[in-house]
Amino acid sequence: MPTFDDYEFDSGDHVEVDWRDGEGPLETVVETVTGITESSGEVIVSVEADEDQYPDDSIYGGTHDCAPAWVTPR
Numbered sequence: 001m002p003t004f005d006d007y008e009f010d011s012g013d014h015v016e017v018d019w020r021d022g023e024g025p026l027e028t029v030v031e032t033v034t035g036i037t038e039s040s041g042e043v044i045v046s047v048e049a050d051e052d053q054y055p056d057d058s059i060y061g062g063t064h065d066c067a068p069a070w071v072t073p074r
Contacts, residue, residue: 003036007036007068008073009033009071010033011034013073014031014074015033015072016030016074017031017066017072018070025054029047030050031049031064033046034047034063036068043068045065045071046064048064049064
């Protein structure tokens with residue numbers, strides 16, 4: 001089970017996520033780290049997007065799952 005000890009960010013930290021490899025209209029997303037887990041041997045970081053980044057009628061927003069390498073502390 002992965003822990004935050006292996007990374008430069010922790011639960012609750014405000015981070016920037018490089019979202020060029022993700023699905024959505026933005027290349028980077030400012031978010032808050034909400035968790036870390038493992039699936040099929042891969043570490044997954046869960047982050048909650050700041051509300052003001054997407055248009056009101058957007059299907060995007062909320063919680064995103066991403067690779068730790070996409071996450072940069074702010």
